[in-house]
Amino acid sequence: MFDFWQSLLQALERLAMLPSLLHSVLPSLLYRKRRRDAVRTYERTMDDLLREIETLFESPLDAAKLLRMSARLQEQFAPKLQASDICMLPSYNYKLPSGLEHGTYMALDVGGSTFRVAVVELTGKNPGAKSMRIVTMKSYKIDNSVRCLKGTDFFDWMAEKVGTAIADPEVQKLSDNEKPFGMGLAWSFPVEQTSTRSGNLLAMGKGFRATEGTLGQDLSELIMAPCRRRNLPVRLDSIINDSSATLLSRAYEDPSTRFAVILGTGFNISVHLPLSALSPSKYKNYPTSFLASATHVLVNTELSMFGKNIFPTTRWDEHLNSTHLRPDFQPFEHLISGRYLGEIARLIIVEATRTAGLFSGKLPDKLSEPYTLDTTTLAALQLDTSKNLTSSTQLFSSLHPSCIPPSHSDVLFLRRLAELISKRAAAYLAAGIHSLWCLRIQAEGLTPQTAGTMAIGCNGSVIEKYPGFRDRCQRYLDELTGFSGANKGDGIRLEVAVESAVFGAAVSVACLEG
Ligand code: BGC
Numbered sequence: 299m300f301d302f303w304q305s306l307l308q309a310l311e312r313l314a315m316l317p318s319l320l321h322s323v324l325p326s327l328l329y330r331k332r333r334r335d336a337v338r339t340y341e342r343t344m345d346d347l348l349r350e351i352e353t354l355f356e357s358p359l360d361a362a363k364l365l366r367m368s369a370r371l372q373e374q375f376a377p378k379l380q381a382s383d384i385c386m387l388p389s390y391n392y393k394l395p396s397g398l399e400h401g402t403y404m405a406l407d408v409g410g411s412t413f414r415v416a417v418v419e420l421t422g423k424n425p426g427a428k429s430m431r432i433v434t435m436k437s438y439k440i441d442n443s444v445r446c447l448k449g450t451d452f453f454d455w456m457a458e459k460v461g462t463a464i465a466d467p468e469v470q471k472l473s474d475n476e477k478p479f480g481m482g483l484a485w486s487f488p489v490e491q492t493s494t495r496s497g498n499l500l501a502m503g504k505g506f507r508a509t510e511g512t513l514g515q516d517l518s519e520l521i522m523a524p525c526r527r528r529n530l531p532v533r534l535d536s537i538i539n540d541s542s543a544t545l546l547s548r549a550y551e552d553p554s555t556r557f558a559v560i561l562g563t564g565f566n567i568s569v570h571l572p573l574s575a576l577s578p579s580k581y582k583n584y585p586t587s588f589l590a591s592a593t594h595v596l597v598n599t600e601l602s603m604f605g606k607n608i609f610p611t612t613r614w615d616e617h618l619n620s621t622h623l624r625p626d627f628q629p630f631e632h633l634i635s636g637r638y639l640g641e642i643a644r645l646i647i648v649e650a651t652r653t654a655g656l657f658s659g660k661l662p663d664k665l666s667e668p669y670t671l672d673t674t675t676l677a678a679l680q681l682d683t684s685k686n687l688t689s690s691t692q693l694f695s696s697l698h699p700s701c702i703p704p705s706h707s708d709v710l711f712l713r714r715l716a717e718l719i720s721k722r723a724a725a726y727l728a729a730g731i732h733s734l735w736c737l738r739i740q741a742e743g744l745t746p747q748t749a750g751t752m753a754i755g756c757n758g759s760v761i762e763k764y765p766g767f768r769d770r771c772q773r774y775l776d777e778l779t780g781f782s783g784a785n786k787g788d789g790i791r792l793e794v795a796v797e798s799a800v801f802g803a804a805v806s807v808a809c810l811e812g
C-alpha cells in the first residue's frame with residue numbers, strides 16, 4: 299500500500315501537478331519509511347548471530363584441538379620436505395651471521411603493500427650501541443594499480459623507484475663512483491633459489507600479477523634488466539625471502555634465533571634446519587662446495603600454503619576463498635594475515651546487516667565492495683576500551699559513511715568481531731609455530747625437554763602492532779609447548795625484529811663476504 303502511494307506521488311511530482319500537496323505529504327512519508335525500517339523483521343536477532351559467531355570462532359581454540367592441528371600440519375610437511383617446488387624451499391644461506399659482519403649495503407624490500415629502498419650500515423657488536431642502522435630509506439606504496447602490473451611492467455616500476463632512490467643526494471653521498479652499489483633483496487613471495495643471487499620466480503599471492511608472462515624466469519635478471527636500461531649503478535648480490543631476512547636480521551643480534559615469523563599483509567615462517575631435514579632432491583642443482591660445507595640450511599617454509607582441511611573454517615572463510623584470485627593457494631594466510639582479517643569481518647558484517655539488522659539494516663555503501671574494511675580498522679576498534687567507544691565510532695563512521703550512523707550496540711558488535719577474528723588468528727598462528735618447533739626439535743635429535751628456549755624473530759604489522767596479538771599468541775605457545783613437555787620457562791619466545799626485512803637483506807649480503 300505504502301509503495302503504491304509512493305509511486306503515485308512520484309508520478310505526480312514528475313508531472314509537477316501538485317507541488318504544494320507534495321510538500322505537506324512527503325515529511326510524513328519519510329517518517330513512515332523510517333518507522334517501517336525500525337519494525338522490519340529479520341531472520342534472526344543480533345544476539346543469536348553473535349552467539350553463533352562466538353561458537354564458530356572460539357570452539358576450535360582449546361589446547362587439545364590446537365595440538366591436533368599442529369600434529370596434522372606436521373603430517374602435511376612430510377611430503378613437501380621430500381618434494382615440492384613451491385614450499386619448504388631451501389636457500390643458499392647456510393651460515394647464520396656471527397654478528398661481527400660490518401659494512402654499508404643497499405637493501406630492497408618488496409613487501410605486500412610497500413617497496414622500500416634503503417642504505418643500511420652494519421657495525422658489528424658494539425657494547426651499548428646499535429649494531430644496525432638505516433642510513434636512509436625511501437618507501438613507495440604498492441597500491442592496487444601496482445599490484446595489477448603484469449610481467450615485466452612490475453619490474454620496470456621497481457627499477458624506476460630504485461633510480462629515484464639512488465638519485466637522492468643523501469644516497470649519492472654514500473656512493474663510491476668507481477663501484478656499483480651491492481644490493482640485497484628481501485622478496486616477500488616464494489622464490490626457487492638457484493644461487494645466493496638468483497632464483498626462479500614462483501607464483502605470487504597478495505593479489506600481485508607480476509608473474510603473468512614471467513613465471514619461472516630469473517628474478518635477478520627481471521630486476522637487473524630494467525636497471526641496466528636506466529644505467530643504474532647497482533648489482534644484485536643476494537636474494538632472500540623476507541621471512542629468511544627476518545631470521546638473519548634477528549640472528550645478527552641474538553645468536554639463539556633459529557626461526558622467524560612474518561605476519562603482516564602476508565604470512566610466512568623461515569627455519570634454520572639440518573640439511574638432512576629435506577630430501578637430497580631439494581639440493582639437486584646445488585654446488586658440491588655448498589653440500590660439502592653446509593650442515594644446516596635456511597628454509598623458507600611458505601607456511602601460508604599449508605593447513606587446508608586442518609584449520610576449521612566458517613562460511614565466511616569459505617566465501618573468501620572461493621572468490622579469491624587464487625583459491626586454495628594460501629589457506630593458512632587467509633585465516634590470519636592482515637590482508638584478510640578485515641575482509642573476514644566485512645563478510646560477516648554484510649550478512650549481519652542483511653539478516654539480523656546491524657546498522658538498522660542499511661549497509662554503509664563502501665562496505666559492499668570486497669576488501670574495503672581494513673585490518674587497521676579492526677585494530678582501532680579493539681584498542682578502544684572506552685565506555686562509549688567514541689573514537690572508534692568516529693573512525694568507523696568517517697571511513698564508512700552512511701545516512702544512518704552506527705548505534706552503540708552496532709559498534710560493540712564490531713568490536714567483539716575484531717576480538718574473535720584476531721583471537722582465532724593468534725591461536726592458529728601458535729599451532730603453526732608449534733608444528734615447526736616440533737619439526738625442528740625432531741630434525742635436531744632433541745626433545746622438548748632438552749631443546750631449551752628458542753627465540754623467534756617476529757615482523758609485520760599484525761604481529762608487531764595489532765593490539766594484544768603477540769601476547770595472546772605467546773600465551774597459546776606457552777600452553778602448547780608446556781603440554782608437549784617443554785620445561786617451564788623454556789619453549790618459544792616471540793621477539794620483535796623491527797625493520798627486519800631491510801636489515802636482513804643487508805645482513806644476507808654481508809654474510810656472503812664473511
Ligand atoms: C608469501 C611469502 C612471504 C609472506 C610474508 C606470503 O604471502 O608467499 O613468500 O614471506 O607472504 O610476506
